[in-house]
Amino acid sequence: MDRQHKDVTIKGSHSRHPSVSVKSLPRRVVLQLMGFSPISLCIYPLFAAPMQDMNEPEVIRTLKLSGGVRIQEIIEGEGREARDGDYVQVNYVCRRSNGYFVHSTVDQFSGESSPVTLPLDENQIIKGLKDVLTGMKVGGKRRALIPPSVGYINENLKPIPDEFGPRRSLLSHAKEPLIFEVQLLKIL
Structure with missing residues (x-):
């Protein structure tokens, strides 16, 4: 057949x-x-099926600092840059490197924020976060991976959440890298 x-x-x-x-x-x-x-x-x-316009994806570059901190500039901001010794008002979200949420100054449900004021002094703030904030402009937003060596090496370093649960989570995982998303609101 x-x-x-x-x-x-x-x-x-x-x-x-x-x-x-x-x-x-x-x-x-x-x-x-x-x-x-x-x-x-x-x-x-x-x-044939219509071809859609292809836009180039925006590539966010990562800058690696000498202390091991990796920074991604999300929004550049305007005005003068924050320098050592300044006090800054910021909103932030802190996560562990596996994505687990630790603490935030912005309520995820209502969107209300309670910004914190931090000194750019490595004796009062974690060094990695100081490195992230130094050089930022007002309105700027950065995402950073902070290794434990420049993270919470001491329990008195800011920012520390007031609530027991987030504080315990943060300090019990002090030997892990942290991811901070920080927005600079004011330079005081």
């Missing part, structure tokens, strides 16, 4: 039509007879 063509006999209709023979064709042949082929899509582009 030929592989491309098969004879089909309709059973149960012997009395009216003794034998009806139908030749079966491969799908490719049927589609080509109907006018669908890869070549027809090139010749008649209105049959």
